[in-house]
Amino acid sequence: MGSSNLNVSYSKLGQNLVPSAIASVMTIALENPNILSLAAGFTDSHSLPVLDVSDAVKSLSERPGSAEYLQYGTNQGRSALRSRVAGRLMTQDGISIDEEDRKRVFITNGSQQALFLATQVLCDTGDIVFVESPSYFVYLEMLKGEGVEARSLPTRGDGSIDLPALEKELVGIRNAGEIGRVKAVYLVSYFSNPTGESRSEEEKIELAGVLRRIGEPIAVIEDAAYRDLYFTHEHPARSIVSLNAFEGISCLYLTTLTKPFATGLKIGSGFCTDAKWLERILWLKGHHDFGSSNFTQAILEEVLSDDCFDNHLRIIRRIYQEKMNALHAALCDGGLTEVGWSWKEPSGGLYLWLKAPEGLDTRMGSEFWKACCQNGVLYVPGDLCYGGVEVFDNVRLSFGVLEQEKLKEAASRFTETAISFSRIKS
Numbered sequence: 001m002g003s004s005n006l007n008v009s010y011s012k013l014g015q016n017l018v019p020s021a022i023a024s025v026m027t028i029a030l031e032n033p034n035i036l037s038l039a040a041g042f043t044d045s046h047s048l049p050v051l052d053v054s055d056a057v058k059s060l061s062e063r064p065g066s067a068e069y070l071q072y073g074t075n076q077g078r079s080a081l082r083s084r085v086a087g088r089l090m091t092q093d094g095i096s097i098d099e100e101d102r103k104r105v106f107i108t109n110g111s112q113q114a115l116f117l118a119t120q121v122l123c124d125t126g127d128i129v130f131v132e133s134p135s136y137f138v139y140l141e142m143l144k145g146e147g148v149e150a151r152s153l154p155t156r157g158d159g160s161i162d163l164p165a166l167e168k169e170l171v172g173i174r175n176a177g178e179i180g181r182v183k184a185v186y187l188v189s190y191f192s193n194p195t196g197e198s199r200s201e202e203e204k205i206e207l208a209g210v211l212r213r214i215g216e217p218i219a220v221i222e223d224a225a226y227r228d229l230y231f232t233h234e235h236p237a238r239s240i241v242s243l244n245a246f247e248g249i250s251c252l253y254l255t256t257l258t259k260p261f262a263t264g265l266k267i268g269s270g271f272c273t274d275a276k277w278l279e280r281i282l283w284l285k286g287h288h289d290f291g292s293s294n295f296t297q298a299i300l301e302e303v304l305s306d307d308c309f310d311n312h313l314r315i316i317r318r319i320y321q322e323k324m325n326a327l328h329a330a331l332c333d334g335g336l337t338e339v340g341w342s343w344k345e346p347s348g349g350l351y352l353w354l355k356a357p358e359g360l361d362t363r364m365g366s367e368f369w370k371a372c373c374q375n376g377v378l379y380v381p382g383d384l385c386y387g388g389v390e391v392f393d394n395v396r397l398s399f400g401v402l403e404q405e406k407l408k409e410a411a412s413r414f415t416e417t418a419i420s421f422s423r424i425k426s
Protein backbone atom coordinates (compact mmCIF):
# COMPACT_ATOMS: atom_id res chain seq x y z
CA MET A 1 0.00 0.00 0.00
CA GLY A 2 1.31 3.45 -0.88
CA SER A 3 1.22 6.30 1.59
CA SER A 4 -2.03 8.21 1.72
CA ASN A 5 -2.25 11.80 0.61
CA LEU A 6 -5.63 12.19 2.31
CA ASN A 7 -3.93 13.68 5.34
CA VAL A 8 -6.04 13.99 8.46
CA SER A 9 -5.86 17.07 10.63
CA TYR A 10 -4.95 16.50 14.26
CA SER A 11 -6.36 17.78 17.52
CA LYS A 12 -4.68 20.57 19.48
CA LEU A 13 -3.24 18.01 21.87
CA GLY A 14 0.04 17.45 20.05
CA GLN A 15 0.46 20.99 18.76
CA ASN A 16 3.36 21.60 21.14
CA LEU A 17 4.93 18.31 20.19
CA VAL A 18 8.59 18.34 21.14
CA PRO A 19 10.70 15.28 20.41
CA SER A 20 11.48 13.56 23.71
CA ALA A 21 15.14 14.12 24.59
CA ILE A 22 15.34 11.00 26.72
CA ALA A 23 13.85 8.91 23.90
CA SER A 24 16.73 10.13 21.68
CA VAL A 25 19.27 9.26 24.36
CA MET A 26 17.78 5.79 24.73
CA THR A 27 17.77 5.25 20.97
CA ILE A 28 21.50 6.08 20.85
CA ALA A 29 22.11 3.56 23.64
CA LEU A 30 20.07 0.83 21.95
CA GLU A 31 21.61 1.38 18.52
CA ASN A 32 25.16 1.24 19.89
CA PRO A 33 25.60 -1.91 21.96
CA ASN A 34 29.13 -0.86 22.95
CA ILE A 35 27.89 2.28 24.62
CA LEU A 36 27.53 2.20 28.39
CA SER A 37 24.56 4.25 29.47
CA LEU A 38 24.65 6.22 32.68
CA ALA A 39 21.58 8.01 31.35
CA ALA A 40 18.51 5.83 31.86
CA GLY A 41 16.87 5.87 35.29
CA PHE A 42 16.29 2.12 35.13
CA THR A 43 16.59 -0.06 38.21
CA ASP A 44 19.03 -2.88 38.95
CA SER A 45 17.98 -5.82 36.74
CA HIS A 46 19.75 -8.54 38.72
CA SER A 47 17.88 -7.87 41.93
CA LEU A 48 14.41 -7.61 40.42
CA PRO A 49 12.12 -9.76 42.60
CA VAL A 50 11.41 -12.61 40.19
CA LEU A 51 10.86 -15.22 42.90
CA ASP A 52 8.74 -12.93 45.05
CA VAL A 53 6.48 -12.18 42.10
CA SER A 54 6.30 -15.84 41.14
CA ASP A 55 5.39 -16.81 44.74
CA ALA A 56 2.74 -14.09 44.84
CA VAL A 57 1.19 -15.30 41.57
CA LYS A 58 1.18 -18.88 42.85
CA SER A 59 -0.50 -17.96 46.07
CA LEU A 60 -3.08 -15.79 44.27
CA SER A 61 -3.87 -18.60 41.84
CA GLU A 62 -4.41 -21.11 44.65
CA ARG A 63 -6.87 -18.89 46.46
CA PRO A 64 -10.62 -19.60 46.17
CA GLY A 65 -12.21 -17.22 43.67
CA SER A 66 -8.84 -16.52 42.10
CA ALA A 67 -10.42 -15.83 38.69
CA GLU A 68 -11.40 -12.46 40.16
CA TYR A 69 -7.80 -11.28 39.73
CA LEU A 70 -8.10 -11.76 35.99
CA GLN A 71 -11.29 -9.74 35.78
CA TYR A 72 -11.51 -5.97 35.30
CA GLY A 73 -11.08 -4.05 38.52
CA THR A 74 -12.28 -0.62 39.62
CA ASN A 75 -11.22 2.70 38.17
CA GLN A 76 -9.76 4.00 41.46
CA GLY A 77 -7.88 0.79 42.18
CA ARG A 78 -8.20 -2.24 44.45
CA SER A 79 -9.45 -1.29 47.82
CA ALA A 80 -7.01 -3.51 49.74
CA LEU A 81 -4.06 -2.10 47.78
CA ARG A 82 -5.23 1.44 48.48
CA SER A 83 -5.38 0.58 52.18
CA ARG A 84 -1.83 -0.80 52.03
CA VAL A 85 -0.58 2.32 50.27
CA ALA A 86 -2.33 4.61 52.77
CA GLY A 87 -1.02 2.43 55.60
CA ARG A 88 2.59 2.71 54.41
CA LEU A 89 2.32 6.47 54.11
CA MET A 90 0.87 6.80 57.57
CA THR A 91 3.55 4.56 59.08
CA GLN A 92 6.25 6.61 57.38
CA ASP A 93 4.72 9.85 58.58
CA GLY A 94 3.76 8.50 62.00
CA ILE A 95 0.09 9.38 61.86
CA SER A 96 -3.08 7.29 62.00
CA ILE A 97 -5.28 6.43 59.03
CA ASP A 98 -9.01 6.15 58.72
CA GLU A 99 -11.57 5.19 56.10
CA GLU A 100 -11.58 8.73 54.71
CA ASP A 101 -7.82 8.54 54.04
CA ARG A 102 -8.25 5.37 52.04
CA LYS A 103 -10.83 7.12 49.85
CA ARG A 104 -8.23 9.71 48.89
CA VAL A 105 -5.87 7.12 47.43
CA PHE A 106 -5.96 6.11 43.79
CA ILE A 107 -3.89 3.62 41.84
CA THR A 108 -2.33 4.40 38.47
CA ASN A 109 -0.08 2.96 35.78
CA GLY A 110 3.05 4.20 37.46
CA SER A 111 3.27 7.58 39.13
CA GLN A 112 3.90 8.96 35.65
CA GLN A 113 0.24 8.45 34.77
CA ALA A 114 -0.82 10.11 38.02
CA LEU A 115 1.36 13.12 37.18
CA PHE A 116 -0.15 13.33 33.73
CA LEU A 117 -3.77 13.02 34.86
CA ALA A 118 -3.32 15.47 37.73
CA THR A 119 -1.67 18.05 35.49
CA GLN A 120 -4.14 17.67 32.63
CA VAL A 121 -7.17 18.33 34.80
CA LEU A 122 -5.43 21.26 36.51
CA CYS A 123 -3.71 23.15 33.72
CA ASP A 124 -4.66 24.82 30.48
CA THR A 125 -2.24 26.03 27.83
CA GLY A 126 -0.46 29.12 29.13
CA ASP A 127 -0.70 28.15 32.80
CA ILE A 128 2.34 28.02 35.06
CA VAL A 129 3.68 25.22 37.26
CA PHE A 130 6.58 26.12 39.56
CA VAL A 131 9.25 23.43 39.55
CA GLU A 132 12.46 22.89 41.46
CA SER A 133 15.63 24.04 39.84
CA PRO A 134 16.60 21.41 38.66
CA SER A 135 13.59 19.09 38.37
CA TYR A 136 12.44 15.76 36.87
CA PHE A 137 12.98 16.34 33.16
CA VAL A 138 10.27 13.95 31.96
CA TYR A 139 7.71 16.06 33.80
CA LEU A 140 9.21 19.21 32.30
CA GLU A 141 8.81 17.69 28.84
CA MET A 142 5.21 16.82 29.66
CA LEU A 143 4.47 20.40 30.70
CA LYS A 144 6.08 21.72 27.54
CA GLY A 145 4.00 19.32 25.46
CA GLU A 146 0.86 20.69 27.06
CA GLY A 147 1.89 24.31 26.52
CA VAL A 148 2.24 24.81 30.28
CA GLU A 149 5.12 26.97 31.46
CA ALA A 150 7.52 25.23 33.86
CA ARG A 151 8.93 28.08 35.91
CA SER A 152 11.91 27.49 38.17
CA LEU A 153 11.44 28.15 41.86
CA PRO A 154 13.95 30.75 43.06
CA THR A 155 16.75 28.65 44.48
CA ARG A 156 19.71 29.37 46.75
CA GLY A 157 23.22 28.08 46.14
CA ASP A 158 22.66 25.21 48.61
CA GLY A 159 19.63 24.01 46.62
CA SER A 160 17.02 25.25 49.11
CA ILE A 161 14.03 27.19 47.81
CA ASP A 162 14.37 30.95 48.31
CA LEU A 163 10.90 31.31 49.79
CA PRO A 164 10.95 35.10 50.36
CA ALA A 165 11.93 35.46 46.68
CA LEU A 166 9.10 33.12 45.68
CA GLU A 167 6.62 35.16 47.69
CA LYS A 168 7.83 38.32 46.02
CA GLU A 169 7.53 36.71 42.60
CA LEU A 170 3.99 35.52 43.32
CA VAL A 171 2.99 39.00 44.52
CA GLY A 172 4.43 40.40 41.27
CA ILE A 173 2.43 37.88 39.22
CA ARG A 174 -0.70 38.79 41.19
CA ASN A 175 -0.11 42.52 40.68
CA ALA A 176 0.19 41.86 36.96
CA GLY A 177 -3.23 40.18 37.07
CA GLU A 178 -1.74 36.81 36.10
CA ILE A 179 -2.01 34.82 39.33
CA GLY A 180 -4.82 32.66 37.89
CA ARG A 181 -2.19 31.12 35.59
CA VAL A 182 -0.20 29.73 38.52
CA LYS A 183 -1.67 26.29 39.13
CA ALA A 184 0.82 24.28 41.13
CA VAL A 185 4.19 23.82 42.75
CA TYR A 186 5.85 20.49 41.92
CA LEU A 187 8.41 19.02 44.31
CA VAL A 188 10.48 15.84 44.06
CA SER A 189 11.23 16.02 47.72
CA TYR A 190 12.97 12.76 48.65
CA PHE A 191 16.35 11.77 47.12
CA SER A 192 15.37 13.72 44.08
CA ASN A 193 15.72 13.00 40.43
CA PRO A 194 18.14 14.52 39.39
CA THR A 195 20.01 15.85 42.45
CA GLY A 196 19.55 13.13 45.09
CA GLU A 197 18.66 15.89 47.60
CA SER A 198 15.63 15.96 49.92
CA ARG A 199 13.50 18.83 51.24
CA SER A 200 13.35 19.45 54.97
CA GLU A 201 10.06 19.59 56.81
CA GLU A 202 10.75 23.23 57.73
CA GLU A 203 11.13 24.13 54.08
CA LYS A 204 7.80 22.47 53.22
CA ILE A 205 6.09 24.26 56.12
CA GLU A 206 7.52 27.60 55.00
CA LEU A 207 6.31 26.92 51.47
CA ALA A 208 2.81 26.31 52.85
CA GLY A 209 3.14 29.63 54.72
CA VAL A 210 3.95 31.49 51.49
CA LEU A 211 1.01 29.90 49.66
CA ARG A 212 -1.30 30.70 52.56
CA ARG A 213 -0.23 34.36 52.61
CA ILE A 214 -0.68 34.62 48.85
CA GLY A 215 -4.15 33.16 49.43
CA GLU A 216 -4.71 31.90 45.90
CA PRO A 217 -5.70 28.36 44.92
CA ILE A 218 -2.24 27.00 44.09
CA ALA A 219 -1.88 23.23 44.46
CA VAL A 220 1.20 21.36 45.64
CA ILE A 221 2.28 18.11 44.02
CA GLU A 222 4.83 16.15 46.02
CA ASP A 223 6.46 13.37 44.02
CA ALA A 224 7.99 10.86 46.42
CA ALA A 225 9.16 8.35 43.81
CA TYR A 226 12.47 7.73 45.63
CA ARG A 227 11.35 8.02 49.26
CA ASP A 228 11.84 4.31 49.94
CA LEU A 229 15.21 4.21 48.19
CA TYR A 230 17.34 5.61 51.00
CA PHE A 231 20.64 3.83 51.65
CA THR A 232 20.74 3.62 55.42
CA HIS A 233 18.35 6.15 56.94
CA GLU A 234 14.99 7.32 55.77
CA HIS A 235 14.62 11.04 55.36
CA PRO A 236 12.90 12.40 58.46
CA ALA A 237 10.64 14.99 56.79
CA ARG A 238 6.96 14.09 56.77
CA SER A 239 5.03 14.44 53.54
CA ILE A 240 2.90 17.46 52.72
CA VAL A 241 -0.32 15.48 53.23
CA SER A 242 0.59 14.84 56.86
CA LEU A 243 1.63 18.38 57.76
CA ASN A 244 -1.01 20.62 59.36
CA ALA A 245 0.58 23.60 57.60
CA PHE A 246 -0.94 22.35 54.33
CA GLU A 247 -4.50 22.16 55.71
CA GLY A 248 -6.80 23.77 53.14
CA ILE A 249 -4.16 23.72 50.36
CA SER A 250 -4.89 21.22 47.57
CA CYS A 251 -2.19 18.60 47.91
CA LEU A 252 -1.33 15.56 45.86
CA TYR A 253 1.25 13.12 47.18
CA LEU A 254 2.55 10.65 44.60
CA THR A 255 4.42 7.50 45.19
CA THR A 256 5.28 4.45 43.17
CA LEU A 257 5.73 0.72 43.57
CA THR A 258 7.96 0.53 40.50
CA LYS A 259 11.29 1.94 41.69
CA PRO A 260 11.23 0.25 45.11
CA PHE A 261 9.98 -3.12 43.83
CA ALA A 262 9.60 -3.90 40.13
CA THR A 263 9.59 -1.24 37.44
CA GLY A 264 7.91 -3.60 34.98
CA LEU A 265 4.80 -3.90 37.15
CA LYS A 266 4.25 -0.18 36.56
CA ILE A 267 1.93 0.62 39.44
CA GLY A 268 1.93 3.98 41.17
CA SER A 269 -0.44 5.79 43.47
CA GLY A 270 -1.68 9.19 44.50
CA PHE A 271 -3.12 10.56 47.73
CA CYS A 272 -5.17 13.66 47.01
CA THR A 273 -6.52 15.91 49.75
CA ASP A 274 -8.82 17.82 47.40
CA ALA A 275 -12.00 15.82 46.67
CA LYS A 276 -12.83 17.83 43.53
CA TRP A 277 -9.36 17.43 42.06
CA LEU A 278 -9.50 13.71 42.79
CA GLU A 279 -12.91 13.46 41.14
CA ARG A 280 -11.51 15.02 37.96
CA ILE A 281 -8.41 12.84 38.03
CA LEU A 282 -10.59 9.75 38.28
CA TRP A 283 -12.89 11.02 35.57
CA LEU A 284 -9.93 11.31 33.22
CA LYS A 285 -8.50 7.98 34.30
CA GLY A 286 -11.87 6.46 33.48
CA HIS A 287 -11.41 7.62 29.90
CA HIS A 288 -7.80 6.43 29.76
CA ASP A 289 -8.24 2.87 30.96
CA PHE A 290 -11.05 2.64 33.59
CA GLY A 291 -8.58 1.11 36.00
CA SER A 292 -4.99 -0.11 36.10
CA SER A 293 -4.36 -3.84 35.68
CA ASN A 294 -6.31 -5.65 38.38
CA PHE A 295 -3.93 -8.61 38.28
CA THR A 296 -0.79 -6.50 38.70
CA GLN A 297 -2.41 -4.67 41.59
CA ALA A 298 -3.30 -7.99 43.21
CA ILE A 299 0.34 -9.11 42.96
CA LEU A 300 1.47 -5.96 44.72
CA GLU A 301 -1.28 -6.29 47.31
CA GLU A 302 0.07 -9.77 48.00
CA VAL A 303 3.73 -8.74 48.34
CA LEU A 304 2.74 -5.84 50.57
CA SER A 305 0.69 -8.11 52.83
CA ASP A 306 3.76 -9.55 54.59
CA ASP A 307 7.48 -8.73 54.88
CA CYS A 308 8.20 -9.49 51.23
CA PHE A 309 8.19 -5.88 50.02
CA ASP A 310 10.26 -4.53 52.89
CA ASN A 311 12.72 -7.41 52.69
CA HIS A 312 13.24 -6.64 49.03
CA LEU A 313 13.77 -2.98 49.88
CA ARG A 314 16.44 -3.90 52.41
CA ILE A 315 18.31 -5.81 49.69
CA ILE A 316 18.15 -3.12 47.04
CA ARG A 317 19.05 -0.28 49.39
CA ARG A 318 22.36 -1.99 50.02
CA ILE A 319 22.86 -2.71 46.31
CA TYR A 320 22.23 0.91 45.32
CA GLN A 321 24.49 2.20 48.04
CA GLU A 322 27.28 -0.07 46.80
CA LYS A 323 26.67 1.00 43.23
CA MET A 324 26.69 4.66 44.15
CA ASN A 325 29.95 4.13 46.05
CA ALA A 326 31.46 2.31 43.07
CA LEU A 327 30.56 5.07 40.63
CA HIS A 328 31.61 7.83 43.00
CA ALA A 329 34.94 6.17 43.77
CA ALA A 330 35.68 5.45 40.11
CA LEU A 331 35.02 9.07 39.15
CA CYS A 332 37.25 10.32 41.99
CA ASP A 333 40.02 7.78 41.32
CA GLY A 334 40.00 8.71 37.64
CA GLY A 335 40.77 12.31 38.61
CA LEU A 336 37.46 13.99 37.74
CA THR A 337 37.47 16.33 40.73
CA GLU A 338 41.01 17.43 39.90
CA VAL A 339 39.83 18.82 36.59
CA GLY A 340 37.13 20.93 38.20
CA TRP A 341 34.08 18.66 38.38
CA SER A 342 32.10 18.51 41.62
CA TRP A 343 29.15 16.64 43.11
CA LYS A 344 27.71 15.54 46.43
CA GLU A 345 27.36 11.93 47.45
CA PRO A 346 23.62 11.33 47.82
CA SER A 347 22.18 9.29 50.69
CA GLY A 348 19.52 7.68 48.52
CA GLY A 349 17.98 7.59 45.06
CA LEU A 350 19.59 6.54 41.80
CA TYR A 351 21.60 9.54 40.62
CA LEU A 352 24.77 11.56 40.89
CA TRP A 353 24.33 15.19 39.89
CA LEU A 354 27.59 16.59 38.56
CA LYS A 355 28.63 20.18 38.05
CA ALA A 356 31.10 20.60 35.21
CA PRO A 357 33.94 23.13 35.29
CA GLU A 358 32.67 26.66 34.65
CA GLY A 359 31.81 27.23 31.01
CA LEU A 360 31.88 23.61 29.84
CA ASP A 361 28.81 23.04 27.67
CA THR A 362 27.41 19.56 28.31
CA ARG A 363 24.20 19.88 26.29
CA MET A 364 23.10 17.22 23.84
CA GLY A 365 25.02 17.84 20.62
CA SER A 366 27.78 19.84 22.38
CA GLU A 367 31.42 18.91 21.72
CA PHE A 368 31.58 17.27 25.14
CA TRP A 369 28.44 15.25 24.46
CA LYS A 370 29.78 14.08 21.09
CA ALA A 371 33.11 13.11 22.64
CA CYS A 372 31.37 11.09 25.36
CA CYS A 373 29.28 9.27 22.76
CA GLN A 374 32.41 8.54 20.74
CA ASN A 375 34.11 7.30 23.86
CA GLY A 376 31.15 4.98 24.53
CA VAL A 377 29.40 6.58 27.49
CA LEU A 378 26.03 8.31 27.77
CA TYR A 379 24.67 10.74 30.35
CA VAL A 380 21.61 12.94 30.75
CA PRO A 381 22.52 16.54 29.88
CA GLY A 382 21.63 18.67 32.88
CA ASP A 383 20.06 21.51 30.88
CA LEU A 384 17.05 19.24 30.26
CA CYS A 385 16.30 19.39 33.98
CA TYR A 386 15.71 23.14 34.17
CA GLY A 387 12.47 24.98 33.56
CA GLY A 388 12.83 28.46 32.10
CA VAL A 389 16.48 28.97 33.04
CA GLU A 390 19.48 28.11 30.94
CA VAL A 391 22.13 26.11 32.74
CA PHE A 392 24.47 24.19 30.48
CA ASP A 393 27.05 22.68 32.77
CA ASN A 394 25.37 19.89 34.72
CA VAL A 395 25.28 16.17 34.06
CA ARG A 396 23.06 13.49 35.57
CA LEU A 397 24.59 10.05 35.97
CA SER A 398 22.45 7.08 36.97
CA PHE A 399 23.97 4.19 38.89
CA GLY A 400 20.75 2.12 38.84
CA VAL A 401 21.09 -0.28 35.97
CA LEU A 402 24.75 -1.03 35.16
CA GLU A 403 26.60 -3.70 37.13
CA GLN A 404 29.50 -2.49 39.25
CA GLU A 405 32.23 -3.47 36.79
CA LYS A 406 30.39 -1.69 33.98
CA LEU A 407 29.79 1.31 36.18
CA LYS A 408 33.54 1.54 36.74
CA GLU A 409 34.22 1.22 33.03
CA ALA A 410 31.60 3.89 32.23
CA ALA A 411 33.09 6.17 34.89
CA SER A 412 36.53 5.69 33.41
CA ARG A 413 35.29 6.57 29.89
CA PHE A 414 33.51 9.63 31.24
CA THR A 415 36.50 10.78 33.25
CA GLU A 416 38.92 10.26 30.36
CA THR A 417 36.70 12.42 28.17
CA ALA A 418 36.45 15.12 30.82
CA ILE A 419 40.21 15.14 31.33
CA SER A 420 40.84 15.39 27.60
CA PHE A 421 38.56 18.44 27.56
CA SER A 422 40.42 20.09 30.39
CA ARG A 423 43.65 19.65 28.38
CA ILE A 424 42.05 21.31 25.35
CA LYS A 425 41.11 24.26 27.58
CA SER A 426 44.51 24.72 29.22
Ligand SMILES: Cc1ncc(COP(=O)(O)O)c(C=O)c1O
Pocket: 041, 109, 110, 111, 112, 113, 136, 188, 193, 223, 225, 255, 256, 257, 258, 259, 263, 266, 267, 268
Ligand atom coordinates in the same frame (compact mmCIF):
# COMPACT_ATOMS: atom_id res chain seq x y z
C1 LIG B 1 10.72 11.81 39.94
C2 LIG B 1 9.99 10.74 39.21
N1 LIG B 1 8.65 10.74 39.26
C3 LIG B 1 7.93 9.82 38.62
C4 LIG B 1 8.55 8.82 37.89
C5 LIG B 1 7.68 7.82 37.18
O1 LIG B 1 7.83 6.55 37.72
P1 LIG B 1 6.80 5.39 37.52
O2 LIG B 1 5.83 5.80 36.46
O3 LIG B 1 7.60 4.21 37.14
O4 LIG B 1 6.11 5.23 38.83
C6 LIG B 1 9.94 8.79 37.79
C7 LIG B 1 10.62 7.77 36.97
O5 LIG B 1 11.79 7.81 36.72
C8 LIG B 1 10.68 9.77 38.48
O6 LIG B 1 12.01 9.81 38.43
